Amino acid sequence: MEFFDRFAVPNPTFTIYASMVAIGLTMLAILVGITYFKKWGYLWREWLTTVDHKRIGIMYLISALLMLFRGGVDALMMRAQTAIPDNTFLNAQEYNEVFTTHGVVMILFMAMAFVMALMNFVTPLQIGARDVAFPRLNALSFWLYFMGAMLFNISFVIGGSPDSGWTSYFPLAGNEFSPSVGTNYYMLSIQIAGLGTLITGINFIVTILKMRAPGMTLMKMPMFTWSALITNLIIVFAFPVLTVALAMGTMDRLFGTHFFSIDNGGMDMLWANFFWVWGHPEVYILILPAFGIYSEIIPTFARRNLYGYKSMVISIVAISALSFLVWVHHFFTMGQGALVNSIFSISTMAIAVPTGVKIFNWLLTLWKGKIEFTTAMLYSVGFIPIFTIGGVTGVMLAMASADYQYHNTMFLVAHFHLVIIPGVVFAMIAGLFYWWPKMFGFMLNEKLGKASFWAIAVGVCLAFFPMFISGLDGQARRMYTYSESTGFGIWNMISFIGASMLAIGFILIVYNIYYSTRYASRDISSDPWNARSLEWATHSPVPDYNFAITPEVQSLEAFWDAKKKGHKLFKGNYKEIHMPNNSGVPFIMCCFFFLLGFALVFSMWVVAIIAAIGIFSCMAHRSLEQDHGHHISVEEITKTEEKLGGAKK
Amino acid sequence: MKVDHSQPLEYSTEQNRLNILGFWIFLGAEIALFATLFASYFLLRNGTGSGPSDGEVFVIDTLMIQTFLLLTSSFTIGLGVHAMRLGRKTATINFFIVTLLLGLGFVGVEIYEFTQYIDEGLTLQTSGFSSALFTLLGTHGAHVTFGLFWGSFIIYQLITRGLTPETANKSFIFSLYWHFLDVVWIFIFSFVYLKGMI
Numbered sequence: 081m082e083f084f085d086r087f088a089v090p091n092p093t094f095t096i097y098a099s100m101v102a103i104g105l106t107m108l109a110i111l112v113g114i115t116y117f118k119k120w121g122y123l124w125r126e127w128l129t130t131v132d133h134k135r136i137g138i139m140y141l142i143s144a145l146l147m148l149f150r151g152g153v154d155a156l157m158m159r160a161q162t163a164i165p166d167n168t169f170l171n172a173q174e175y176n177e178v179f180t181t182h183g184v185v186m187i188l189f190m191a192m193a194f195v196m197a198l199m200n201f202v203t204p205l206q207i208g209a210r211d212v213a214f215p216r217l218n219a220l221s222f223w224l225y226f227m228g229a230m231l232f233n234i235s236f237v238i239g240g241s242p243d244s245g246w247t248s249y250f251p252l253a254g255n256e257f258s259p260s261v262g263t264n265y266y267m268l269s270i271q272i273a274g275l276g277t278l279i280t281g282i283n284f285i286v287t288i289l290k291m292r293a294p295g296m297t298l299m300k301m302p303m304f305t306w307s308a309l310i311t312n313l314i315i316v317f318a319f320p321v322l323t324v325a326l327a328m329g330t331m332d333r334l335f336g337t338h339f340f341s342i343d344n345g346g347m348d349m350l351w352a353n354f355f356w357v358w359g360h361p362e363v364y365i366l367i368l369p370a371f372g373i374y375s376e377i378i379p380t381f382a383r384r385n386l387y388g389y390k391s392m393v394i395s396i397v398a399i400s401a402l403s404f405l406v407w408v409h410h411f412f413t414m415g416q417g418a419l420v421n422s423i424f425s426i427s428t429m430a431i432a433v434p435t436g437v438k439i440f441n442w443l444l445t446l447w448k449g450k451i452e453f454t455t456a457m458l459y460s461v462g463f464i465p466i467f468t469i470g471g472v473t474g475v476m477l478a479m480a481s482a483d484y485q486y487h488n489t490m491f492l493v494a495h496f497h498l499v500i501i502p503g504v505v506f507a508m509i510a511g512l513f514y515w516w517p518k519m520f521g522f523m524l525n526e527k528l529g530k531a532s533f534w535a536i537a538v539g540v541c542l543a544f545f546p547m548f549i550s551g552l553d554g555q556a557r558r559m560y561t562y563s564e565s566t567g568f569g570i571w572n573m574i575s576f577i578g579a580s581m582l583a584i585g586f587i588l589i590v591y592n593i594y595y596s597t598r599y600a601s602r603d604i605s606s607d608p609w610n611a612r613s614l615e616w617a618t619h620s621p622v623p624d625y626n627f628a629i630t631p632e633v634q635s636l637e638a639f640w641d642a643k644k645k646g647h648k649l650f651k652g653n654y655k656e657i658h659m660p661n662n663s664g665v666p667f668i669m670c671c672f673f674f675l676l677g678f679a680l681v682f683s684m685w686v687v688a689i690i691a692a693i694g695i696f697s698c699m700a701h702r703s704l705e706q707d708h709g710h711h712i713s714v715e716e717i718t719k720t721e722e723k724l725g726g727a728k729k
Numbered sequence: 730m731k732v733d734h735s736q737p738l739e740y741s742t743e744q745n746r747l748n749i750l751g752f753w754i755f756l757g758a759e760i761a762l763f764a765t766l767f768a769s770y771f772l773l774r775n776g777t778g779s780g781p782s783d784g785e786v787f788v789i790d791t792l793m794i795q796t797f798l799l800l801t802s803s804f805t806i807g808l809g810v811h812a813m814r815l816g817r818k819t820a821t822i823n824f825f826i827v828t829l830l831l832g833l834g835f836v837g838v839e840i841y842e843f844t845q846y847i848d849e850g851l852t853l854q855t856s857g858f859s860s861a862l863f864t865l866l867g868t869h870g871a872h873v874t875f876g877l878f879w880g881s882f883i884i885y886q887l888i889t890r891g892l893t894p895e896t897a898n899k900s901f902i903f904s905l906y907w908h909f910l911d912v913v914w915i916f917i918f919s920f921v922y923l924k925g926m927i
Contacts, residue, residue: 213747278758286751316754320762328769328864337853337860338778339769345776345857350769357765696878703882706895 086682090240090260091173100237129662131215134622136222137201138519141512143226144193145590150233151190152586154182156579159543163576165564175560176243177262181236183246187362188270189229191500194508195369196225196280199308202515203284205615205622206305208293208631213286215660216702221276221283223670228273231677235265239681242266245558247359248329250340250351255333261681267330268677274322281315284308293614295633299393302613302636303386306393307372310400311365317404318361325354334683349414356407364403366500368396370507371438374460377514378442380611381457382449385637388441395434402431412483421480428478435471439464454609455529459510462537463502470498473548488558491551494544501540509536509589517608521621522600528592535585543578546571606725612640617649619724625657625712628721654721657712669698737814738897745898752902756909763913766865770921776857783858783925786851791842792922795835796914799873802831803911810904813897821900822887828907829880832873839870862921869917872910879903 089096114120127135157178161170170178204212212218235241242262244253253263288309292301301309328339329351338346379386386392408416408424442464451457473495477486486492509532517523547555550571555562562568607616617639618627629650635641642649672694679687732741740746774783809824843863846852853863883903886896 213751282751282754282758285754286747290747290750316758317761320758321765324762324765324769328860331853331860331864335853337864338776338855338857339773339860339864341857344778344780344855345773346860347772347776347857350772354765354769700878700882703879703899704886 086261087238089237091171093171093174095174096237103237124664125662128667129219129664131211131219131660131662131666132624133200133204133212133215133218134519136218137197137199139222140193140197140200140225141519143229144190144197144508147185147190147193147229148586151182151186152583154178154185156583158182159572159576159579161560162562162572164573165562165566165569167561170560172560173243176245176558177236177241179558180242180245180248180262180266181232184232184242184266184270185229187246187366187500188273189225189232191366191504191508192273192277193225193229194504195311195366196222196277198373198508198511198515199280199284199311199369201519202511202615203305203308204287204291205518205618205626206302206613207288207291207296208614208627208633209287209291210626210657211660212283213291214283216663216666217279217283219663219666220669221280223666224276224279224673225273227670227674227677228269228271228276231272231674231681232265232269234678235262235269235681239265247352247355249355250329250332250348251342253329253333253351254341264330264333264681267326267333268680271323271326271330272673272677274319274326277315278319278323281312281319284312285316288312293631293633293638296638299390300633300636300638303375303389303392304369304372304613307368307375307396310396311368314361314365314368314400314403318358318365321354322358322362325351325358328354330680334680349411352411352414353407356410357404359410360407361400361403363500364399366504368399370504371396373507373511373514374442374463376611376613377456377460377510378445380514380609381452381454381460382446383452383610384445384449385612385640386441387444387447388437389636391437392441395437398434399431402427402434406431409478409480409483412480413487418480425478425480429475432471432475432478439468454513455524455526455533456510456514456609458530458533459506459513462533463506463510466502466506466537466540467499470495470500470502474499486551488556489551490547490555490557493557494547494551497544497547498540501544506536512589514609515615517604518615518620518622520597521604522596522602523604523608524596525592525600528588528595532585532588532592535581535588539578539581539583539585541578543575543582546574546578607639610643612637614638614649617642623720623724625659625717628654628657628717654714654717656714657717658709659712660709661707663707665698665701669695672698732894738816738892738894739813739901741894741897745894748898748902749905752905756905759909763865763868763916766861766868767916767920770861770865773857773861774925778856778858780855780859781849781851783862783921786846786849787922787925788842788845789926791838791845792918795838795842796918798831798835798838799911799914802828802835803908805831806904806907810901813892813900816892818887818892821892822884825880825884825887825900829877829884832877832880832907836870836874836877839866839873865921866917869910869913872906872913876903876907876910879906 114123127139130136157170158175161167161175200212200218204210239261242248242258242265243260244258244263248263248266251257253266288301288305328337331337332339332341338344340346340348340351342348375386375392406424406428408420409428412421412424446461453461473491477483477492477495513524513529550568553566553568555566555568604620606618606620609616614631614633617631627650629652631638631649632651633649634647638647638649641647672691676688676691676695679685679691731743734741740749805824806828809821809828812820812824851859853860880903883896883899887900890896
């Protein structure tokens with residue numbers, strides 16, 4: 081039995097036992113359900129082995145929504161605990177675990193996955209490509225992310241969750257102060273998911289640079305594709321830093337090295353620096369695609385072309401460069417001295433300039449536009465004021481000397497939630513509503529969508545504005561409770577009400593998906609929004625091969641000009657289309673990655689070695705196999721096109 | 730698969746061109762990875778705690794042998810790719826085999842060097858300096874070791890399938906990888922060993 085003792089949760093409470101039972105039952109229900117409905121074959125053929133960027137995008141989307149649920153429950157528990165003074169709903173240890181997993185899940189497993197979902201689905205369509213450059217690697221990316229996320233989530237019931245914050249600063253995250261395996265989970269699951277992200281980065285840079293439709297020069301690319309390109313460049317240069325930092329952290333914890341220890345020549349601030357050298361660009365990895373989405377949606381529903389396209393491109397490039405030069409602002413108070421702080425203070429404020437340019441460009445796009453307030457547009461317009469409040473308080477935080485007052489208070493929590501939620505989450509929901517008909521061939525309900533917008537927009541303001549006040553009054557973040565005499569009670573209660581409204585908003589979105597799946601009309605055109613870019617030029621839902629004929633692009637808003645100026649997008653006749661074959665190897669390989677991560681968390685070396693051999697065997701298999709893909713014949717294309725509503729010329 | 734005969738074999742198909750660009754970007758990520766490792770080595774170099782410092786453990790003999798082996802292997806893989814461009818299959822294979830043997834020698838000497846360090850009381854767990862040193866050298870050594878396996882698979886494919894657009898592409902990409910490891914070694918040579926011994 082001693083062997084199994086290591087898997088026990090160190091601080092078991094009723095909630096954790098209840099979760100164990102719930103997870104067990106859900107797993108059982110899924111397995112029984114799939115078997116009962118005889119869906120194993122379908123699941124394997126159509127999803128687990130797929131290399132189609134559209135299906136991979138949809139799998140990212142489902143995972144992101146699941147993770148949103150997990151992270152959202154964490155958030156609600158935190159707000160519930162702090163809603164009243166001296167509350168005992170969660171104890172200190174549980175609260176530590178909950179805010180840690182909330183941060184990691186929301187940023188790395190929800191927001192990143194959501195970005196990847198839309199990037200995967202939309203980018204190849206926007207550039208008129210058949211798929212990404214390396215479809216097999218794309219599947220590998222997804223499964224690495226998925227297994228990383230699953231590994232992180234089982235920590236809750238097997239061995240204990242990480243509890244040293246999503247930043248996991250050393251020496252707190254070292255063995256001395258975090259003796260449970262929780263932080264091992266943190267290090268290894270993010271490592272596995274991070275590998276997947278890096279691979280995506282490489283994949284999409286090549287795709288966008290090399291696979292654009294004829295005629296689409298870089299300056300004729302849609303803004304979302306531009307933002308995807310720059311985002312992936314940031315990924316390629318930022319994620320290796322995280323890889324190294326996590327590897328060092330893992331070695332400190334498992335092998336007793338002295339990278340981040342405070343004795344024997346280690347340097348604990350090295351972790352903080354590495355973490356934020358990755359962590360700050362990471363913020364822009366999330367926000368730039370969001371900016372790209374707004375730049376698609378706002379022109380579509382303002383019925384005007386995007387104001388200042390060139391300045392938009394220049395500002396995202398400027399933001400990406402600056403994003404690597406600001407990391408110290410996350411720890412102004414940790415003793416760098418005045419000169420270093422001043423430099424990073426100025427570089428941080430400088431980011432507000434290109435961001436401001438973008439805000440004004442969106443406003444000027446709206447100016448004199450014939451604005452149509454769809455759900456996607458509501459989220460995009462709602463983003464502008466709320467994000468600006470979050471952004472302006474960011475400039476306040478950027479002033480190093482003033483930051484001594486704000487550092488580690490609820491003021492900071494309010495700031496970053498008010499940029500991430502309207503910035504990233506609004507964009508993702510807007511993108512979801514906007515591209516949903518392209519993904520599934522029906523539209524989400526607008527009435528429910530608008531209701532969700534109001535719940536979320538009001539909720540986010542109610543939840544986070546009070547934190548500015550309590551933060552300035554001195555409420556520190558990550559404190560599981562406070563006494564009544566502090567006077568924070570009222571602000572936290574308002575926050576809790578706001579958080580509950582956010583929850584209602586997200587429930588409405590999920591209900592909307594269910595409702596629209598059942599009742600929405602399937603009889604929609606391929607271009608329900610009267611949109612501007614190439615993804616709307618093909619059918620909804622999109623056939624496997626994306627475009628029957630590769631489009632030829634003459635202008636920036638290729639599809640709009642095809643509709644209004646009669647540019648011809650599709651010239652010539654159908655030709656045979658070459659497509660990549662499905663493969664189960666990425667999935668199998670990532671199962672080994674999961675096993676490897678799990679074994680390392682618990683220092684089970686034999687299992688780890690077996691899993692590593694498994695991974696290398698999959699790579700060897702890939703090296704030796706000869707897979708030239710398959711061809712779709714002209715007859716088959718003709719048949720599919722006829723079925724989907726005639727050839728699009 | 731459309732083959733463009735005006736291009737060298739490794740660039741002759743669309744997928745091949747994508748593969749090569751993708752690998753260059755991967756090398757960009759590898760540069761970021763090694764840059765991080767170098768940065769941490771520089772920062773932790775003086776963090777020797779109670780253990781020995783760099784000047785006390787570095788030896789010139791193993792360093793020169795390693796450098797000679799790895800730099801020569803980079804030259805031979807260059808010859809291998811040259812032979813491949815000339816369409817000479819056997820010469821390509823032979824140069825690749827020589828390259829891998831030199832790489833194997835490099836890894837062997839590196840392992841020997843590590844055992845020497847351990848004998849002198851410098852292990853992975855000794856100090857911040859030792860952790861950073863072993864991790865930097867070890868990451869490079871692990872890359873070379875991975876290359877040995879990867880290269881063997883490519884040689885096997887060259888033997889069984891001959892010079893096709895696919896195998897040529899793989900061989901070329903492998904040569905990029907191998908040259909990159911050489912470049913990293915030059916930085917290790919200069920900024921780890923020379924700096925430590927001066």
